[in-house]
Amino acid sequence: MLKTKRLSIVPTFLCTLRCKLCSNHMAEFQKPPTASTEELKRDIDNLFLLFDKIEWLQFVGGEIFTHRHLDEVFKYCKLYEDKFDRLIIETNSTIMPTDAEFEALLSFGNKLKVMISDYGELSKVRDEFTMVLDKNNVEYVLKKYYGDNQHFGGWIDNSKMNDIGETDEEINMKAAQCPQVRLQNMHCFKGKLHRCSNSLFISELGISNPNKRDFVDLNDRTISKDEKIKTVDNFYKTATATCRYCRWKDADNAELMTRFGAAEQV
Ligand code: SF4
Incomplete structure (x- = not known):
């Protein structure tokens, strides 16, 4: 039985903001790619062919509501509703979902949870957005990312993308x-299922080639379902190719990792 705690589908790398310390490196993409509705539906089919249970099925970007056709995608997730516990939406509240997107989301009832990164003045539609959520009794979290007392003390700086120079032993440990890793936060974009956000985004930037064990090509019919499941099962047994470049490893270590104010624009 294949399970994961988190599975993040990335509809688009396009964002309405250009944050200097974006942990997903979005500002580095000169032409941010977007998955078509058909590609997203195919990914959803392929993911639920492998997974028996996903605790949180998440949609993260970029800013997902730049996509404008996610209503069809959210509706498509209903086909697999019994295989995930929560539908989680991540947004920077700079752009309102369309009426059709809202309608599709609200059909998930208590399963729906919205995570709003609140960047103060930058999050232009925050109040309008939360008003609709309040009116419909949708659970949401406002992560305060402006001024004092920011969520988690602010952001870490994972923007450098250079080899940190640690030994293999240190990297693995x-x-x-x-x-x-603790959240098993897998990320999927256009048929590629990576074990974490950094593996996906740094690989898409072409800075690092993922090892075969770091991702699954969901669309590759020459790889059997059992082989794909085995790769996912082994995702967290060794470090990825991108761990060499990634400061998330020290994110919980306050002595090693300074926190910065969020969302400074490039
Ligand atoms: S340290 Fe490794 S596993 Fe953790 S986010 Fe970075 S690349 Fe992924």
Whole structure:
């Protein structure tokens, strides 16, 4: 039985903000790619062919509501509703979902939870958005990312993307404790299922080639379902190719990792 705590589907790398310390490196993409509705539906089919249970099925970007056709995608997730516990939406509240997107989301009732990164003045539709959520009794979290007392003390700086120079032993030891690993936070974009956000985004940037064991090509019919399940089952047993470049490994270590104010624009 294949399970995961978190599975994040990325509809688009396009964002309405250009944050200097974006942990997903979005500002580095000169032409941010977007998955079509058909590609997203295919990914959803392929994911639920492998997974028996996903605790949190998440949609993260970029800013997901730049996509404008996610209503069809959210509706498609209903086909697999019994295989996930919560539908989680991550947004920076700079852009309102369309009426059709809201309608599709609200059909999930108590399963729906919205995580809003609240960047103060940058999050232009925050109040309008939360008003609709309040009116419909939707659970949401406002992560305060402006002024004093920011969520988690602010952001870490994972923007450098250079080889940190740690030994293989250090990398393996630290990667096993990485918060992304503890959450089993897999990320999927256009048929590629990576074991964490950094593996997906740094690989898409072409900065690092993922090892075969770091991701599954969901669309590759030459790889059997059992082989794909085995790869996912082994995702967190060793470090990824991108762990060498990644500071998430030290994110929980306050002595090693300074926190910065969020969302400074490039
Ligand atoms: S690349 Fe490694 S250290 Fe970075 S988030 Fe992924 S598992 Fe953690």
